[in-house]
Amino acid sequence: MKYIDKLRISGLRPTKQRIQICEVLFNTEKTFHFTINELEQKIRNKKGNKISLATVYNTVHAFEKNGYLKRIPLNSNQTYFDTNVTNHHHFYDLKEEKLIDLENSDVGPISIKRKINGKKIKSVEVLVKLED
Amino acid sequence: MKYIDKLRISGLRPTKQRIQICEVLFNTEKTFHFTINELEQKIRNKKGNKISLATVYNTVHAFEKNGYLKRIPLNSNQTYFDTNVTNHHHFYDLKEEKLIDLENSDVGPISIKRKINGKKIKSVEVLVKLED
DNA sequence: AGTGTAGTTTATAATGGTTCTAAATAAGTG
DNA sequence: CACTTATTTAGAACCATTATAAACTACACT
Known part of the structure; x- marks a missing residue:
């Protein structure tokens, strides 16, 4: 098994x-x-x-x-x-209340220009809300 | 008033x-x-x-x-x-369980390359999780 | 295989944020 | 002022999630 x-x-x-x-x-x-x-x-x-x-x-x-x-x-x-644990983002369809995967390649690189002392970035997650 | x-x-x-x-x-x-x-x-x-x-x-x-x-x-x-209703993003400090504003200028432009038929993008929100 | 221990499952109760209800109150209109 | 409609309120209801504590199971050790 x-x-x-x-x-x-x-x-x-x-x-x-x-x-x-x-x-x-x-x-x-x-x-x-x-x-x-x-x-x-x-x-x-x-x-x-x-x-x-x-x-x-x-x-x-x-x-x-x-x-x-x-x-x-x-x-x-x-x-x-989400059973998809790779780096990726989501659409959220507000009307249907449904999530849709955005492949990592569907989203351009994201640069975070600000630093917080003593902290490091664990993840960057994008939520794109959709309307009709 | x-x-x-x-x-x-x-x-x-x-x-x-x-x-x-x-x-x-x-x-x-x-x-x-x-x-x-x-x-x-x-x-x-x-x-x-x-x-x-x-x-x-x-x-x-x-x-x-x-x-x-x-x-x-x-x-x-x-x-x-959030009383800040302008376009902006957030850090989330996992340890402190605190939100920190990221100014729009702190985040590079985000390009969403995929389209969903009949839907338009209402907002793009980034959450950056922080750890020690 | 049998025994002991620590991990796991389970039904059920408790928790806690949010929403609902219906009666009392306040605001706007003529 | 009188009337209609919106708003406030306390408390109940709701519901996802977490805690509890007893029964059960996996596993290590002999």
């Missing part, structure tokens, strides 16, 4: 639940965005069984901490996650 | 509460970031009286709709607003 090593490397025991969540999140051709609730639905549909909501939260947070998932900065009542 | 006209122009009746909120938000040299709770505290301290939390929410949302305030896209359990 390919996910067992992935989990072990991060010090996470390869439990049935975590492997199932891996299969839903990472066994796809395309990366995607999701909320915790959407993920829980997806697990229920794809695997035909249910994983406790608390476990879904725990697992997603563990995956985020280990760099397998990214949180998308966005104003919403729900938190959006 | 300078805020009465501002309110009237937007079709908002210039009530005592709205004027007091204007004074706290806009009667300052520098713009600033705030959450609803911080604003409510500030009103209590500066004006010595209290405005119902519901009214603070209503007013901030009304001001946002009329372009007097901007919501900052950021992952947080609380919503952050």
